[in-house]
Amino acid sequence: MPNYIESSAIKLTPRDRIFVDAEFYTGEKFENLELHRMFPITGLTKYIALVDSEGNEIGIIRDVEELMPESRDTALQCLDEYYMMPRIKRFIKMSEKFEIWMWTVETDKGICTFEIRNHITAIKPLYDGRVLIKDANDNRYEIPDVKQLDKKSYKMISPKL
Amino acid sequence: MSETSNMPIPQKFRDRLNAIVKPEEVLFSVVGDLNLKGKYAESVAVFLKDRVITFDECLKEEYKVTLYSDIEEAGIKRLYGNAMFKIKTRSGKKEDLLRFSYASAEIADAGANFINVTNKKGFSPDEVEVVYAVYNKQRSFCPRCGRKLPKPGAECINCSGKSKVISKFARYITPEKGPLFFCMFLSVITTAMALVPPYITKILVDNVIPQNNLNGLIKIILILAVVYVVQYAVNGLRAYKLRLTGNRIIMSIKKDIYAKSQYLPMSFYDKISTGSVINRVNSDAAVIQSFVMKISQEAIVQAFTLVGLIVIMLSMDWKLTLFSLVPIPVVVVVAKLFSRIIKPKYMRLWRRGSAISTVLADTIPGVRIVKAFTNERNAIRKFDSFCDEWYNEDKKVAAPAAIFPSIITFLVTCGSLVIWFAGGKMVIGGDSGITLGLLVSFISYASMFYNPVNFFANIGDTYQNTLASAEKILDILDAEPEHNFGKGNIAPRLDGRIEFRNVNFSFDRSKKVLSNINLTIEPGDIVGIVGTTGSGKSTLINLLMRYYDEYDGEILVDGENIRNIDMDYYRNSIGFVQQEPMMFRDTIFNNIAYGSNQRNVEQVLYAAEVANAHGFISKMPDAYDTMLGERGVGLSGGEKQRVSIARAVLKNPSILIFDEATAAVDSETENLIQTAIERLISGRTTLMIAHRLSTLRKANKIVVVDKGEIVECGTPDELMALKGKYYKLIEIQSMGDLLRKKKEEENFE
Numbered sequence: 039m040p041n042y043i044e045s046s047a048i049k050l051t052p053r054d055r056i057f058v059d060a061e062f063y064t065g066e067k068f069e070n071l072e073l074h075r076m077f078p079i080t081g082l083t084k085y086i087a088l089v090d091s092e093g094n095e096i097g098i099i100r101d102v103e104e105l106m107p108e109s110r111d112t113a114l115q116c117l118d119e120y121y122m123m124p125r126i127k128r129f130i131k132m133s134e135k136f137e138i139w140m141w142t143v144e145t146d147k148g149i150c151t152f153e154i155r156n157h158i159t160a161i162k163p164l165y166d167g168r169v170l171i172k173d174a175n176d177n178r179y180e181i182p183d184v185k186q187l188d189k190k191s192y193k194m195i196s197p198k199l
Numbered sequence: 200m201s202e203t204s205n206m207p208i209p210q211k212f213r214d215r216l217n218a219i220v221k222p223e224e225v226l227f228s229v230v231g232d233l234n235l236k237g238k239y240a241e242s243v244a245v246f247l248k249d250r251v252i253t254f255d256e257c258l259k260e261e262y263k264v265t266l267y268s269d270i271e272e273a274g275i276k277r278l279y280g281n282a283m284f285k286i287k288t289r290s291g292k293k294e295d296l297l298r299f300s301y302a303s304a305e306i307a308d309a310g311a312n313f314i315n316v317t318n319k320k321g322f323s324p325d326e327v328e329v330v331y332a333v334y335n336k337q338r339s340f341c342p343r344c345g346r347k348l349p350k351p352g353a354e355c356i357n358c359s360g361k362s363k364v365i366s367k368f369a370r371y372i373t374p375e376k377g378p379l380f381f382c383m384f385l386s387v388i389t390t391a392m393a394l395v396p397p398y399i400t401k402i403l404v405d406n407v408i409p410q411n412n413l414n415g416l417i418k419i420i421l422i423l424a425v426v427y428v429v430q431y432a433v434n435g436l437r438a439y440k441l442r443l444t445g446n447r448i449i450m451s452i453k454k455d456i457y458a459k460s461q462y463l464p465m466s467f468y469d470k471i472s473t474g475s476v477i478n479r480v481n482s483d484a485a486v487i488q489s490f491v492m493k494i495s496q497e498a499i500v501q502a503f504t505l506v507g508l509i510v511i512m513l514s515m516d517w518k519l520t521l522f523s524l525v526p527i528p529v530v531v532v533v534a535k536l537f538s539r540i541i542k543p544k545y546m547r548l549w550r551r552g553s554a555i556s557t558v559l560a561d562t563i564p565g566v567r568i569v570k571a572f573t574n575e576r577n578a579i580r581k582f583d584s585f586c587d588e589w590y591n592e593d594k595k596v597a598a599p600a601a602i603f604p605s606i607i608t609f610l611v612t613c614g615s616l617v618i619w620f621a622g623g624k625m626v627i628g629g630d631s632g633i634t635l636g637l638l639v640s641f642i643s644y645a646s647m648f649y650n651p652v653n654f655f656a657n658i659g660d661t662y663q664n665t666l667a668s669a670e671k672i673l674d675i676l677d678a679e680p681e682h683n684f685g686k687g688n689i690a691p692r693l694d695g696r697i698e699f700r701n702v703n704f705s706f707d708r709s710k711k712v713l714s715n716i717n718l719t720i721e722p723g724d725i726v727g728i729v730g731t732t733g734s735g736k737s738t739l740i741n742l743l744m745r746y747y748d749e750y751d752g753e754i755l756v757d758g759e760n761i762r763n764i765d766m767d768y769y770r771n772s773i774g775f776v777q778q779e780p781m782m783f784r785d786t787i788f789n790n791i792a793y794g795s796n797q798r799n800v801e802q803v804l805y806a807a808e809v810a811n812a813h814g815f816i817s818k819m820p821d822a823y824d825t826m827l828g829e830r831g832v833g834l835s836g837g838e839k840q841r842v843s844i845a846r847a848v849l850k851n852p853s854i855l856i857f858d859e860a861t862a863a864v865d866s867e868t869e870n871l872i873q874t875a876i877e878r879l880i881s882g883r884t885t886l887m888i889a890h891r892l893s894t895l896r897k898a899n900k901i902v903v904v905d906k907g908e909i910v911e912c913g914t915p916d917e918l919m920a921l922k923g924k925y926y927k928l929i930e931i932q933s934m935g936d937l938l939r940k941k942k943e944e945e946n947f948e
């Protein structure tokens with residue numbers, strides 16, 4: 039059974055962009071830990087594993103939102119750095135030739151252009167209105183709620199859903 | 200400056216770069232697409248002989264120079280959806296130099312490797328060549344539009360003309376040119392015949408009947424009879440010919456999709472469901488065929504009819520002809536509008552249909568698991584929901600698809616009302632020269648005239664449907680097949696010397712599955728590959744089998760890069776026994792002889808005997824003629840395993856691979872399989888993946904794989920003495936065996 043860490047029993051301090059140091063209530067200390075989401079798509083703050091540089095799992099935090107405020111901010115910041123799944127806010131341009139699509143989109147990380155090789159496998163609509171997208175280079179993007187897109191963007195994406 | 204870079208260096212950084220270094224000093228550069236804070240921005244790492252210069256808007260002064268001599272280790276840290284070029288300085292400090300999405304990750308890898316090797320061995324132009332080789336492998340983008348190409352030097356389909364797509368399907372039609380032209384000729388005859396009766400009606404109404412000319416009536420009836428006989432006889436012949444031609448076209452499309460699907464690399468099937476491939480062979484090919492028929496026959500017939508009608512009608516009366524043309528612009532506008540509305544709906548409908556096929560392909564073959572987990576209700580619910588979604592989508596298509604033809608017909612009817620009114624007035628007035636016969640035949644022609652218009656208005660619907668299907672089919676037909684660069688490169692017989700050189704591999708760039716694999720296996724070696732689940736053992740074998748070709752480094756067999764050996768010959772030289780061997784719906788005999796040129800009965804029997812399979816097969820009522828159901832139903836796991844070993848025996852391979860061959864069987868069967876394996880492996884290079892280390896008792900070399908790397912390699916005795924991972928695994932397993940024995944004894948008592 040995984041080792042679940044009580045949210046009150048751990049203190050996280052930032053180490054590097056994606057690394058944290060952890061100190062347990064028992065006095066046990068770990069350095070240079072990475073935070074890995076067990077559910078990178080469906081659980082952004084839930085079930086976060088602490089992994090050491092060897093890849094060994096120290097334990098799992100059930101919900102980082104329940105950590106002490108400083109630790110929580112550290113954890114959220116690290117997760118945000120580690121996991122890059124830009125949220126698409128708007129579609130700017132979508133061109134297609136011979137089934138290779140070139141999309142230019144505005145995301146929360148800025149404007150970017152990427153290529154979709156096969157929109158049947160690259161675009162995965164989920165039931166809650168979220169849409170996951172994987173480009174030709176295996177980078178990931180998401181549309182948090184396809185119905186919240188502006189009319190023009192929705193018109194562009196809807197035939198592919 | 201001819202530079203080695205994955206993308207052109209952004210101008211703002213180039214100016215600064217030129218101010219600090221001479222262009223000829225630059226060896227290569229990596230252009231990133233993120234800044235260090237993870238926002239989309241331009242960033243660059245420029246590699247020189249002794250230092251790397253990084254440009255990033257987040258850096259102080261926007262750039263930073265790092266000497267290689269200050270770096271202890273450089274590497275790429277792959278995060279989720281992005282990666283970081285990280286260094287550890289000699290003072291122990293960790294620094295991030297560059298951040299980028301996965302697009303540049305492999306090139307950055309080469310850069311990090313270059314720094315590490317230069318630090319270790321000093322600068323060497325050979326190392327720069329290694330980096331260039333990685334660039335060339337990656338340089339698979341079109342020089343004109345910058346779009347990524349499927350392989351270096353491939354033709355960019357973006358920059359080639361649209362005719363390419365047409366020509367892709369034209370090659371199915373070209374061989375049928377003769378029959379299609381013949382059918383077209385027949386169509387012209389039937390169309391011409393169809394145009395005769397209304398004209399004869401005019402003569403009948405205006406000249407024959409009012410003059411009570413009985414002889415004339417009989418003559419005209421006879422002419423009409425001949426016209427009808429020719430029309431319908433030719434039509435019958437045409438339908439017959441067309442059916443055969445159409446079926447030949449659909450057959451060749453289906454054959455091509457199937458053939459292509461056999462040669463597609465495993466990486467294609469990792470990303471696409473088999474249900475969707477089946478759907479493409481079955482239904483999408485039929486859609487294309489029906490469209491080809493419509494375009495090559497119907498469209499031509501209708502166009503011919505249209506032109507013929509306009510000529511006849513104009514020669515009869517130009518004013519009435521113009522009246523009948525009134526609804527045409529409206530019809531065209533409505534058709535355009537319809538096409539725009541329906542296209543996205545058809546795309547969505549196709550996706551829903553494909554999803555249903557996928558659920559079927561998933562759950563029907565896995566019906567045992569469904570039952571074992573009493574998951575029938577969930578399976579039904581899931582299928583129901585997919586069907587409902589399909590139905591809901593279909594409802595959205597159904598409304599416009601059904602209403603549109605009615606709108607067209609209504610417009611057309613309005614047109615005939617106009618002719619009746621205007622023409623009727625002219626006949627009643629009597630001064631326009633229009634007779635009753637002419638009006639009646641005009642009305643007949645006008646009703647015929649709207650058929651082709653209707654056809655061309657509706658073809659948009661079919662066209663959209665076809666386009667969606669064509670997209671799916673081209674997806675397979677255009678997919679890059681497995682490369683067989685070494686076609687024809689065949690050695691008399693492989694000795695079986697295997698060498699992995701600096702092999703690195705990842706399935707989707709997000710995580711390296713194998714890194715720095717260096718391994719030499721001599722001919723006749725029996726090598727056990729051990730490691731925990733997910734450590735990369737099977738991936739190692741998948742690369743050796745050439746299921747995946749996109750790895751870095753080299754795999755050599757008898758000193759030859761396996762990518763340069765003829766694929767068929769190479770795979771035929773390897774006997775592969777899997778954990779869950781696949782059986783086909785065929786006799787046991789054919790299952791053993793599967794894929795082998797040796798169909799000699801005695802050789803098959805010999806192979807079965809060596810594999811310890813002959814005993815159980817001969818006891819079956821139908822023995823070697825026993826028909827196996829889908830996926831080998833009718834045989835136990837151990838029996839299937841022995842049939843698959845017999846397959847390998849028959850192939851007489853130089854290299855043998857066993858992937859957990861005895862993992863799923865009981866101890867007694869394991870012994871039977873073990874003896875079969877031992878008989879088979881003598882004198883052959885053998886690789887065995889095993890969980891149960893007892894199966895490796897014959898191995899003279901053990902390779903321990905952990906987290907994608909070879910952590911230990913040597914003889915079993917050497918590794919035991921090392922007291923490392925292998926030792927631990929042996930310890931754990933012997934403890935487990937002891938416990939199992941103890942339990943067994945307790946049970947007996």
